[in-house]
Amino acid sequence: MPYTDLIFDLYGTLVDIHTEESPLVWEKTALYFSYYGAHYTGEELQAAFSAALARREAQAGQSYECFPDIPIEQVMAGLFREKGVTDQADALGFQAAQLFRIAATEYLRLYPQVVPALEALRGRGCRLWLLSNAQRAFTAYELRALGLEGCFDGVYLSSDYGCRKPDARFFRALLQEQGLDPKACLMIGNDRATDIAGAQNAGIDTFYMHTALTPADQLPAKENCPMEHEGDDWQAILPRLLALIHDTNPQEAKL
Numbered sequence: 001m002p003y004t005d006l007i008f009d010l011y012g013t014l015v016d017i018h019t020e021e022s023p024l025v026w027e028k029t030a031l032y033f034s035y036y037g038a039h040y041t042g043e044e045l046q047a048a049f050s051a052a053l054a055r056r057e058a059q060a061g062q063s064y065e066c067f068p069d070i071p072i073e074q075v076m077a078g079l080f081r082e083k084g085v086t087d088q089a090d091a092l093g094f095q096a097a098q099l100f101r102i103a104a105t106e107y108l109r110l111y112p113q114v115v116p117a118l119e120a121l122r123g124r125g126c127r128l129w130l131l132s133n134a135q136r137a138f139t140a141y142e143l144r145a146l147g148l149e150g151c152f153d154g155v156y157l158s159s160d161y162g163c164r165k166p167d168a169r170f171f172r173a174l175l176q177e178q179g180l181d182p183k184a185c186l187m188i189g190n191d192r193a194t195d196i197a198g199a200q201n202a203g204i205d206t207f208y209m210h211t212a213l214t215p216a217d218q219l220p221a222k223e224n225c226p227m228e229h230e231g232d233d234w235q236a237i238l239p240r241l242l243a244l245i246h247d248t249n250p251q252e253a254k255l
Helices: 023-035 042-060 072-082 089-104 114-123 136-146 168-178 192-201 234-246
Strands: 005-008 015-019 105-110 127-132 154-157 185-189 205-210 228-230
Touching: 005 168, 023 042, 023 089, 042 072, 072 089, 089 105, 089 136, 105 136, 114 127, 114 234, 127 168, 136 154, 154 168, 168 192, 185 192, 185 234, 192 205, 205 234, 228 234
Parallel strands: 005 127, 005 185, 127 154, 185 205, 205 228
Antiparallel strands: 015 105
C-alpha cells in the first residue's frame, strides 16, 4: 500500500536548534516579571517554575498515560498570580513564555533543502502533517519565522493535547481527527524513543533520521536500510522518501 500521508517531527528532523536555559536567561525573564510587579530573582523564578510544572505534570499523570505535556504559558501565568498579579495574567504568562524561549535560543535554522523537499513531496500527491513535542506559545511562531507556515496540511503540537510522543494517544489524535489510515502513513523523525517507538505503537511505519540532535545514546541509522538515514541534508533524503512512497528509482527525484 503506498504512503499517502507523511507525518514529520520538527526539531532535529526539519529544524536545527540549540537552546540554553542558563542562569542569565532566568534572570532576564525574572526582570520581565518584575516589570509587572511580580518580583523574583532568577534562581527563585527557576525554582518556582520547576515546582509548579512538576505539580501540573503529577496531576496530569493521573489521567494521561505517562507522557503529559503542560502549556508553559499557563505555568508562567500561575507564577504571576502567586505574586498577586492577576490582571492580564494569562497574557503576561504567554509573553513571558515567548521571552524565555527567545532568550534561551542560540540558533534556529532549517536543515538544508527542507522547503524544496516538502514542496516536492506535496507535488507527488502526499499530504504533509507535523506532529511535534512542542509548545504552541513559541513553536507556532518559530514555524512562521522559518518559512514553514503553510507547508503542512495540519500542525499538531503536544501542548495542545496535554500529552507528547511517544504517547500513542498523541498519534491517534491526528489519525482520528483527520480520518487517516495508519497503514497509509509514514512517520519521519530523529528520535527512536519518541518518534519511532511511538509511531510504531500506533501502527504507523517509520523513517528514522539520525541527526546531530538525536539523543547521544541512540544507535545511528543502519547502513543500507531503506527506512533509516544518517544525516540531515534533505537533498539526499528526498529521493529515498519518494522511492518508499511510489516505489520509484531514487535517482529520478532531484531538487
